[in-house]
Amino acid sequence: MTMETAKTTPERPYHHGDLRRAILSAALDVIAAEGPSALSLRDLARRAGVSHAAPAHHFKDRTGLLTAIAAEGHALLSAALTEATDLRDAGVHYVRFAREHPAHFQVMFTPELLRENDLELTTARALTADRLRQAVSDRVPEPGTDPRLAGVAAWSLAHGFATLLLGHNLDAAVGDQDPEEVFRTLTGMLFQPPSA
Amino acid sequence: MTMETAKTTPERPYHHGDLRRAILSAALDVIAAEGPSALSLRDLARRAGVSHAAPAHHFKDRTGLLTAIAAEGHALLSAALTEATDLRDAGVHYVRFAREHPAHFQVMFTPELLRENDLELTTARALTADRLRQAVSDRVPEPGTDPRLAGVAAWSLAHGFATLLLGHNLDAAVGDQDPEEVFRTLTGMLFQPPSA
DNA sequence: GCGACAACTTGACACTGACAAGATTGCCCG
DNA sequence: CGGGCAATCTTGTCAGTGTCAAGTTGTCGC
Structure with missing residues (x-):
C-alpha cells in the first residue's frame, strides 16, 4: 500500500x-x-x-554505463549516416549528430572511459565504420586518390569541426550562422576548389 | 639530520x-x-x-592542476606553431604536438576540466589563437575564399586528424606509416587538387 | 637571532565506486 | 492458483578521494 x-x-x-x-x-x-x-x-x-x-x-560499473552510452551513440550515428545522400551530406549528418547528442559523441571518442572489449560496443562501432566507408566509396573518385586516405581526410575534417564546435572553439568564427551551413560551405571550399 | x-x-x-x-x-x-x-x-x-x-x-584544486597543464600546453603549442614555415607545416606541427604531448592536448580541449576564467590560461590560449591566425594569413589566398573560413577548415582538419589519431581511430588506415607524412599527403590532396 | 612567510603535515568530513548479503516483486510453470 | 525462482532493488560496509582548517617546519631578510 x-x-x-x-x-x-x-x-x-x-x-x-x-x-x-x-x-x-x-x-x-x-x-x-x-x-x-x-x-x-x-x-x-x-x-x-x-x-x-x-x-x-x-x-555493473561506471565504465559499464559509459560503454552502454557509447554503444547507443554508435547506433544513433550509424543510423544517421545511412540517410546521407553523398559524402558531403554524410559530413553534415556527422556534425548534426555531434550537436544533437553531445554527450554520446564525447563518450564515444574517449576510450579511457570505455570497456574496449565489450561486444555490444564493438559491433555498434563496426557498423559506424561501415557507414563511413560506404559514404566515401559512394563518391566519384578523382583519379589517383587513395580512397582510404580520402576517407581519413573527410572523417578528420568532420570530426575536427564537430569537436571544436562542442568545445566552443569556433564560437567567434561561426557567430550566429548555422554551424551545419558553415560546414557545408567549408567542404565546398576544400573538395571542389575554384580552379575546377 | x-x-x-x-x-x-x-x-x-x-x-x-x-x-x-x-x-x-x-x-x-x-x-x-x-x-x-x-x-x-x-x-x-x-x-x-x-x-x-x-x-x-x-x-589549489584538481581543477587548478588541470588548468595549469592546459596553460603549459598552449605555451608549448604556440611555440611549436611559431616555427612553422607555412600553413601546411603549421598543421604538421599541430599533429606532432598532439603526439608528443598527448596529455596536454587532451586537457587543453576538455573545457569541463578547466577554470575557464584563469588568467594564465586565457593569455596562453590567446597566443595560440594568434599563431593559428598568423599561419592562415601567411598563406596566399585563393581569390574569393574567406580567410576566417579557411582557418576553420585548416584547424578542423588538423584537430580532427590529431584527435582521431590519439583515440586510435586511424590505426588501421595509417598502419606503420609515419602519421605526420600521412597528414602531409592528406593536406596536399585537399588543398591543391590534381586538377590545379 | 628573530619574525614573518612560504612550504608542507596532520586531521577531519562528506562524498564516491564497489562489493556482499538480504529483501521484495513479478512471472512462469505445474 | 500457488509455489518457487530469478530479476530487481535495498541496506550496510569498506577503501579511497577532494577539500578545508589548523598546526609544524624550514628559510630568508633584517
Whole structure:
C-alpha cells in the first residue's frame, strides 16, 4: 500500500519502470552539462529515486554505463549516416549528430572511459565504420586518390569541426550562422576548389 | 639530520625540491596513460613522496592542476606553431604536438576540466589563437575564399586528424606509416587538387 | 637571532565506486 | 492458483578521494 506509482506510461516492465532508461537519460543530461568526469552513479540513483546501488545492477560499473552510452551513440550515428545522400551530406549528418547528442559523441571518442572489449560496443562501432566507408566509396573518385586516405581526410575534417564546435572553439568564427551551413560551405571550399 | 635530500640538481628552492614540477610531470604521465579521469591528487602526492595535501598548495584544486597543464600546453603549442614555415607545416606541427604531448592536448580541449576564467590560461590560449591566425594569413589566398573560413577548415582538419589519431581511430588506415607524412599527403590532396 | 612567510603535515568530513548479503516483486510453470 | 525462482532493488560496509582548517617546519631578510 501507499504505492503512488503513477503509472502514466503504459510500458512498465517491473518494479520501478524503465530504470535503465531513466539512468541513461539522466547520465546524458549530466555529461552534456558538465562532462563525463562529473558523472556519479549515486547521484543518478538519487535522481531516479532509487537506492545507491541500483544502477550497478543494470550497468555493473561506471565504465559499464559509459560503454552502454557509447554503444547507443554508435547506433544513433550509424543510423544517421545511412540517410546521407553523398559524402558531403554524410559530413553534415556527422556534425548534426555531434550537436544533437553531445554527450554520446564525447563518450564515444574517449576510450579511457570505455570497456574496449565489450561486444555490444564493438559491433555498434563496426557498423559506424561501415557507414563511413560506404559514404566515401559512394563518391566519384578523382583519379589517383587513395580512397582510404580520402576517407581519413573527410572523417578528420568532420570530426575536427564537430569537436571544436562542442568545445566552443569556433564560437567567434561561426557567430550566429548555422554551424551545419558553415560546414557545408567549408567542404565546398576544400573538395571542389575554384580552379575546377 | 637523516636528511638524505640528494640534491643532484643545483636549483632547489626549498624543502622538497621542485615539487610543483614533480607533480606536474607525474600528472602528465597518468593522464597520457589512463586519461584525466584517472588522475588523483593523493596518488600524485604519494608518487612525489609528500603528504596528501601538499599538491593543493601549488595548484589549489584538481581543477587548478588541470588548468595549469592546459596553460603549459598552449605555451608549448604556440611555440611549436611559431616555427612553422607555412600553413601546411603549421598543421604538421599541430599533429606532432598532439603526439608528443598527448596529455596536454587532451586537457587543453576538455573545457569541463578547466577554470575557464584563469588568467594564465586565457593569455596562453590567446597566443595560440594568434599563431593559428598568423599561419592562415601567411598563406596566399585563393581569390574569393574567406580567410576566417579557411582557418576553420585548416584547424578542423588538423584537430580532427590529431584527435582521431590519439583515440586510435586511424590505426588501421595509417598502419606503420609515419602519421605526420600521412597528414602531409592528406593536406596536399585537399588543398591543391590534381586538377590545379 | 628573530619574525614573518612560504612550504608542507596532520586531521577531519562528506562524498564516491564497489562489493556482499538480504529483501521484495513479478512471472512462469505445474 | 500457488509455489518457487530469478530479476530487481535495498541496506550496510569498506577503501579511497577532494577539500578545508589548523598546526609544524624550514628559510630568508633584517
